[in-house]
Amino acid sequence: MRGAMLYGPYDVRFEERDAPTILEPTDAIIRISATCVCGSDLWLYRGVTPISAPTPMGHEYCGIVEAVGVEVSSITPGQFVIGSFFTSDNTCPHCLAGYQSSCLHRENINRAQAPLLRVSLADGTLVATPDIPTDDLIPSLLALSDVMATGWFAADAANVTPGKVVVVVGDGAVGLLAMLSAKQRGAGRIIAMSRHPARQQLALEFGATDIVPERGDEGVARIKELTDGIGADAVLECVGTQEAMMQAIRFTRPGGYVGYIGVPHGVTLDGQDLFFRHVRLHGGPAPARRFLPELIELVWKKQINPGKVFDLTLPLDQVAEGYRAMDERRAIKALLLP
Ligand SMILES: [Zn+2]
Numbered sequence: 038m039r040g041a042m043l044y045g046p047y048d049v050r051f052e053e054r055d056a057p058t059i060l061e062p063t064d065a066i067i068r069i070s071a072t073c074v075c076g077s078d079l080w081l082y083r084g085v086t087p088i089s090a091p092t093p094m095g096h097e098y099c100g101i102v103e104a105v106g107v108e109v110s111s112i113t114p115g116q117f118v119i120g121s122f123f124t125s126d127n128t129c130p131h132c133l134a135g136y137q138s139s140c141l142h143r144e145n146i147n148r149a150q151a152p153l154l155r156v157s158l159a160d161g162t163l164v165a166t167p168d169i170p171t172d173d174l175i176p177s178l179l180a181l182s183d184v185m186a187t188g189w190f191a192a193d194a195a196n197v198t199p200g201k202v203v204v205v206v207g208d209g210a211v212g213l214l215a216m217l218s219a220k221q222r223g224a225g226r227i228i229a230m231s232r233h234p235a236r237q238q239l240a241l242e243f244g245a246t247d248i249v250p251e252r253g254d255e256g257v258a259r260i261k262e263l264t265d266g267i268g269a270d271a272v273l274e275c276v277g278t279q280e281a282m283m284q285a286i287r288f289t290r291p292g293g294y295v296g297y298i299g300v301p302h303g304v305t306l307d308g309q310d311l312f313f314r315h316v317r318l319h320g321g322p323a324p325a326r327r328f329l330p331e332l333i334e335l336v337w338k339k340q341i342n343p344g345k346v347f348d349l350t351l352p353l354d355q356v357a358e359g360y361r362a363m364d365e366r367r368a369i370k371a372l373l374l375p
């Protein structure tokens with residue numbers, strides 16, 4: 038079979054490699070129905086995070102179970118499943134606390150941009166849908182593997198509850214789905230920081246009530262103005278840069294929450310500044326596995342449609358174009374079909 042490999046900056050190739058097989062009795066092999074390119078893949082693609090050798094790519098996936106190891110009991114061949122970008126046993130203390138992405142036995146998924154994928158710890162990682170989905174549901178189900186679960190975690194970490202004033206920093210796919218998550222959780226007001234017209238449109242569709250194009254000091258001033266000088270109850274930081282993180286902390290009212298899920302690059306915080314702000318910071322890689330049952334139900338009942346963030350669909354063998362389109366911001370997120 039062929040799969041996506043990154044050779045160096047801006048060099049993605051779709052090339053022949055061995056098909057995966059069951060290696061451990063707890064493994065499953067999935068025939069991928071859809072996969073995609075992630076915003077976090079772009080850090081590697083652009084060379085910001087250097088690689089030392091050709092690297093297989095892809096960590097968002099859903100599809101039909103092709104085979105399972107002898108110890109797998111909750112998943113059976115023929116089922117449609119979704120899994121997280123980190124595997125988890127779902128039995129260790131961190132998993133039981135709801136932090137499956139810190140599982141003591143977690144492994145990275147990084148070969149999902151291919152027709153077949155091996156997933157270890159299948160029982161604790163994969164969740165089956167109630168039935169085989171129709172094609173129109175597949176983009177939204179795929180989104181649960183990472184991008185929607187991550188937006189949801191931002192809202193969860195920032196304690197978004199009914200009536201809260203929420204600011205979302207970032208209008209990438211995760212930022213947009215953080216807005217959808219805040220809306221679904223009953224936020225009273227959702228202020229989207231966005232300068233991009235097409236993304237502003239989707240932000241409004243997903244529940245944003247206000248759009249703020251300003252950034253930096255001007256952005257902070259604008260948020261203060263919109264919140265009567267108080268700041269937001271919850272800020273969802275979906276970028277990962279120093280500027281975005283500091284904006285998020287500065288928008289938050291004393292006692293408020295910052296949920297940060299943008300992978301930080303070069304972010305440093307000043308302890309004394311933080312001390313006097315009285316804000317609560319919580320974030321990290323989303324425990325997608327915790328949210329999968331609830332989110333699958335919301336998609337299945339068509340209460341949410343996170344698949345709308347995919348504005349480009351390509352055959353999997355054109356994966357390199359998916360990276361280019363996202364790098365050049367021609368696409369919010371590229372869906373890939375084997
Ligand atoms: Zn991802």
Ligand SMILES: [Zn+2]
Binds near residue numbers: 140
């Ligand atoms: Zn665990």
